[in-house]
Amino acid sequence: MATIELDDVTVTAPTADGEVVLLRDVTARLTERRVVVVGANGSGKSTLVRLVNGLVAAASGTVRVDGLDVATDGPAVRRRVGFVFTQPAAQLVMPTVLEDVALSLRRHVKDKREREARARAVLAEIGLADRADTSVHALSGGQQQLLAIAGVLACEPTVVVADEPTTLLDLRNARAVQERLLSMEQQLLLVTHDLDLARRCDRALVVEDGRVTCDDDPERAVAHYVESALS
Amino acid sequence: MSSTTTARRGLTTTDLALVAVFAALVAVCSVVAALPFGVNGVPVTLQLFGVFLAGAVLGPVRGFLAVALYLAVGAVGVPVFAGPVGGLAPFAGPTAGYLVSFPLVALVVGLAVQRARAAGLAVTTAVVLVGGLVGEVVCWLVGALGIALYSDTPYLATVKATAVYVPADLVKLVLAAVVAAAVHRAFPQLLARR
Amino acid sequence: MRSLPLGLQVPGDTVWHRLPTGRKLLGLVLLGVGVVALQGPWLPLLALAAALAVALHAGVPARSLALGVRPLLVLLVVVAALQTWQRGWPVAVEVVATTLTLVVLATTFTATTPTDDLLDAVVRVARVLRPLGVDPERVALTFSLAISSIPVVTTLFTQTREAAKARGLERSPRATLTPFAVRTVAHAHAVGDALAARGLGDPD
Known part of the structure; x- marks a missing residue:
């Protein structure tokens, strides 16, 4: 299992007049297989997980994945960390299903035929083999999200970060996506508003107002979050 | 708030995405009809609105690239030109001059926006209008050149005759200026790096 | 649409x-x-x-x-x-x-x-421009991204037009085009993040 280390991390963003603090003094060492981050909209949980592959840069403090500093070893970290976004339409780049998965492999597999074969294997694993040649826009939202996951898994990452991957999906599609994510052998760092899903993870962080206010076993962390959010 | 930390050679992945998505925006603007009828057989679309907007929102470099990419996507056969038509036919027809002028129009509008930002001004409707008026002249003169070459008519006569398109173009320019100013208020960082 | x-x-x-x-x-x-x-x-x-x-x-x-x-x-x-x-x-x-x-x-x-082949062809053409600082892979990616963005942007346009209609503003082009442009820029930012997350902004 991979290790994600955040050491006294603060993130700021510039505004028209000065800057705003998005995340303040976060320290955590994540080694569990499934780590979940819960919190209100705008609390900073997306910022927290975006640190892990350098989508967001820390103003101070360090972020390491398996000992590699995101700030200095960005490309190496991104090869280890796959990222699944909320909106699948934003991360599907190529016109057809097979081509999108093949794009993920462009850097790892130079031979085109081998790339295609690998991509087909990944699609078969995720249950989209029969849709390989269809347009990505002909897929349902759930299938698009599964395809996004396939594109991530094709790169054989050791960590998969998923930022509210089921928020836009209906019940059935959300189930399919969440089962896929929970059954992966990779370490999962998940952001979700689905508290039932959160309870199935191994460790939970609660983010409130840019701070981690609770870092505990999911049952207790979720209880803490519910109480503080509704009080 | 998110930043792409992967700037290596000039354009970041966000820049690439903006260029690509705005090429798609110009394409969509070109195939949706602004009016259900045409003027003199030429369908009225929002194409030029999209071109003005690309320059005004993205600045000269990315604006030019976005519109040039739009033309390239159309050239390989995707039906993104008014009609909608794709492929090389539009480049061989009388309106080719207009197509060629579009990246230049975006460039000119983008330069105006960039100058304003460099001078510490906000990107307002007025700024875009100033750049857009120059852009419109470019579009008019280069477009007329295409028609003159295709139909074997004297250039000056063609310039005079094609003046009928200018009022409609100006309406699209005003629209683009108002919309671009709103976009810059929503995304103040868009031109920050340049 | x-x-x-x-x-x-x-x-x-x-x-x-x-x-x-x-x-x-x-x-x-x-x-x-x-x-x-x-x-x-x-x-x-x-x-x-x-x-x-x-x-x-x-x-x-x-x-x-x-x-x-x-x-x-x-x-x-x-x-x-x-x-x-x-x-x-x-x-x-x-x-x-x-x-x-x-x-x-x-x-x-x-x-x-296939678009993949077309991409390879574009890459070959772009390779000629490499001395000018052009990265062929990125050219190909941007090209393909533009094509696959057309349906997405079309959906954004339809949605904003319907939203304007629902508020009785269908006769105001500004009420349709402003949110359309703003959402298009937001979408581009999300795409940019997704590209970076897939390592596509990193050098080889």
Whole structure:
């Protein structure tokens, strides 16, 4: 299992007049297989997980994945960390299903035929083999999200970060996506508003107002979050 | 708030995405009809609105690239030109001059926006209008050149005759200026790096 | 909203599928220029027949061809009528046949060329520009991203227009176009993040 280390991390963003603090003094060492981050909209949980592959840069403090500093070893970290976004339409780049998965492999597999074969294997694993040649826009939202996951898994990452991957999906599609994510052998760092899903993870962080206010076993962390959010 | 930390050679992945998505925006603007009828057989679309907007929102470099990419996507056969038509036919027809002028129009509008930002001004409707008026002249003169070459008519006569398109173009320019100013208020960082 | 005919590749193993993409593209350009240069009613008609034969041989479905031609029909009828009236029917036939030939050829090219191959061809062209600081892989990626963004942006346009309508603002272009532009920029930022997350902004 991979290790994600955040050491006294603060993130700021510039505004028209000065800057705003998005995340303040976060320290955590994540080694569990499934780590979940819960919190209100705008609390900073997306910022927290975006640190892990350098989508967001820390103003101070360090972020390491398996000992590699995101700030200095960005490309190496991104090869280890796959990222699944909320909106699948934003991360599907190529016109057809097979081509999108093949794009993920462009850097790892130079031979085109081998790339295609690998991509087909990944699609078969995720249950989209029969849709390989269809347009990505002909897929349902759930299938698009599964395809996004396939594109991530094709790169054989050791960590998969998923930022509210089921928020836009209906019940059935959300189930399919969440089962896929929970059954992966990779370490999962998940952001979700689905508290039932959160309870199935191994460790939970609660983010409130840019701070981690609770870092505990999911049952207790979720209880803490519910109480503080509704009080 | 998110930043792409992967700037290596000039354009970041966000820049690439903006260029690509705005090429798609110009394409969509070109195939949706602004009016259900045409003027003199030429369908009225929002194409030029999209071109003005690309320059005004993205600045000269990315604006030019976005519109040039739009033309390239159309050239390989995707039906993104008014009609909608794709492929090389539009480049061989009388309106080719207009197509060629579009990246230049975006460039000119983008330069105006960039100058304003460099001078510490906000990107307002007025700024875009100033750049857009120059852009419109470019579009008019280069477009007329295409028609003159295709139909074997004297250039000056063609310039005079094609003046009928200018009022409609100006309406699209005003629209683009108002919309671009709103976009810059929503995304103040868009031109920050340049 | 009319959906654009994307992802309409026809799998097959005809000579047209097997032609190297670069040469096929060059051929398309040369043919296009050649067809435009054809004069009189008969040669363009012959070219149209030849183009149709190629399309048929390549297995391009009639539906794809119709999809490419249908939007042009009204325009072509108007142009044909005008040309017949002003310069005689041979010119009208020439203009219509030339246009249709180009559409059929372009459709056939699209149908027989996977986007991945097209990308490789674009990369080869871009490689020539490498001394100018152009990264061929990124050119190809941006190209393909533009094509696949068209349906997404179309959806954004439809949605914002419907939202404006729901608020009784359908007569205000500003009420449609401002949120459309803002959402398009937001979408581009999300795409940029996704590209960076996939390591596509990193050097090789």
